[in-house]
Amino acid sequence: MNKKLCFIASFFALVIMIAMVVIINKIGEYESRLAVSDREVAVNVNEIKQSIEDGDTEKAALVCDELVRNNSGEYKDIYLKYVVIIPFVICIAAIIVLVIYLDITVLKPFRELKDYANEISKGNLDKTIEVKRGNYFGDFTWAFGNMRREIIKSRSAEKNAIENNKTVIATLSHDIKTPVASIRAYAEAFEANMDSNAEKRQKYLSTIMEKCDEVTKLTNDLFIHSISEMDRLEIKEESIELKAFIDTEVRKLFVDDEVEILLPEEEVIIKADPKRLVQIFENLKNNSAKYAKTAVQIKLENSDQVVVHFRDYGQGIPEEEIPFITGKFYRGKNVGEESGSGLGLYIVKELMEKMGGALRLLNRDPGLDVILEFNS
DSSP states (O other): OOOHHHHHHHHHHHHHHHHHHHHHHHHHHHHHHHHHHHHHHEEEHHHHHHHHHHHHHHHHHHHHHHHHTTSSHHHHHHHIIIIIIHHEEEEEHHHHHHHHHHIIIIHHHHHHHHHHHHHHTTOTTTTTOOOOTTTTTTHHHHHHHHHHHHHHHHHHHHHHHHHHHHHHHHHHHHHHHHHHHHHHHHHHHHTTTOOOOOHHHHHHHHHHHHHHHHHHHHHHHHHHHHHGGGGGGGOOOOEEEHHIIIIIIIIOOOOOOOGGEEEEESOOOOEHHHHHHHHHHHHHHHIIIIIIOOEEHHHHSSSEEEEEEOOOOOOOOOOTTOOOOTTOOOGGGGGGOOOOSHHHHHHHHHHHHHHTTTTEEEEEEEEEEEEEEEOO
């Protein structure tokens, strides 16, 4: 039971006990006086009887008058006062005090909490409530206040995520301009009859078709990214020789002095989507260039499991953020002034899992080691 309630109950019990002791004492006094009164009545009655027998009616009348005066209801009033009226008044007073106490300590805070909850439910997050940890609803008040702060924080994060998402979409839209410009350039070359031989014509046509495919992929990814639904990404797995893939396709993403690639001597075959595999390494490369700003090392290992280590030499990620850093739209505390959507590592994780692999993050000294685990 609550300590305050125990205290209040004990207080009222003590008051009632004291009142009962006083009343019992008063009733004892009354009974003592009543016994004396009974003896006096008996004496008076005998005196009246004797006076009548002696023929002294005047004296008998005087004794009767005195007997009436002495038993005029004084003791009945005392009995009524201490046995009925005072206990009744004490009970009424106790009930009034208890009601006032409950109104101040329970009902009023409850009404305030109810009004506060109604305002929050209406979206009025500017409404505040004073936290009084001492009353019965103190913990609830604190919880509601904390909930309001978390909602404000969540809405702010959502707003930032939407803005960042718009930035990413704008970036993807900008990337579309590059292949479109190439298509236009080769189309103009056709118009100017610069395809002087079959070999050159075939080169122009191949380039145009390749750039059209790039535009198609970018527009598809743009649409998918705009709704942020990774499950809409299509995965087409095929057998890939990972050593050659890294040495060619992944190496193209870097200038020579930006990356150190360590490969085993034997071939490494995995099942994966080459397009999405390039997308994974592009995201990792962009993240390292944006936040670490150092060269990276890519190391392929093939022992019990096919593993690729993508390591930079920056400041890493705070340990407490690692469980959350792969969440959608999550951005760490160390991003500084760098713009971003908080989707890079989320996309990497989702793509790895869709291809049957896994993603792990480990802080090194220095840098961050992004570990890609593939199923061979």
